[in-house]
Amino acid sequence: ETGVTQTPRHLVMGMTNKKSLKCEQHLGHNAMYWYKQSAKKPLELMFVYNFKEQTENNSVPSRFSPECPNSSHLFLHLHTLQPEDSALYLCASSQASPGTGRGYTFGSGTRLTVV
């Protein structure tokens, strides 16, 4: 168990569906991130939340909508997706304060397939 839990592990959705991905961490970290992992491409940062406030939106289409109700939970709401959005979506957390341990803790990801 990595300390970062993502659900569901697998998701198949139609282009007109609405679904949500959930991420939960119990590490006491202050920052949470959504990444997209596609084959043969670098990990793409989508959103960053620092102390529940969105601090970065990396030019992500509006069909992806993040939500961070508290420092332990992060959601990614999906609607009217395209087939090219099929990928592994990874959640990560880290300690935001300088001088503490660095590095992300990743969840196992949600494998999303858009049909």
Next chain:
Amino acid sequence: QQQVKQSPQSLIVQKGGISIINCAYENTAFDYFPWYQQFPGKGPALLIAIRPDVSEKKEGRFTISFNKSAKQFSLHIMDSQPGDSATYFCAASSNSGGYQKVTFGTGTKLQVIP
């Protein structure tokens, strides 16, 4: 613009051999260089990391070599084992507004054959 370049894309090494993965970066603001290991069906996990004021860091069979002037760093896996077969990502990060901004390489798929 890809700020962290990683090579090779794939690597096959015999058991007991040395696996070497290379990375180069462009942004001199990066101040932390982690390596992540990812097994199929899992998220990446932090393996080992180095700061730019150190030229080498060793943890068990894993060693990072860092060349600040050349803006290059590499991962060496000594005595490679079949259990090391995974995808390895180099990364570079900096603190940005109180959180870590990490740029990843494209990954190297390592296969260690018996």
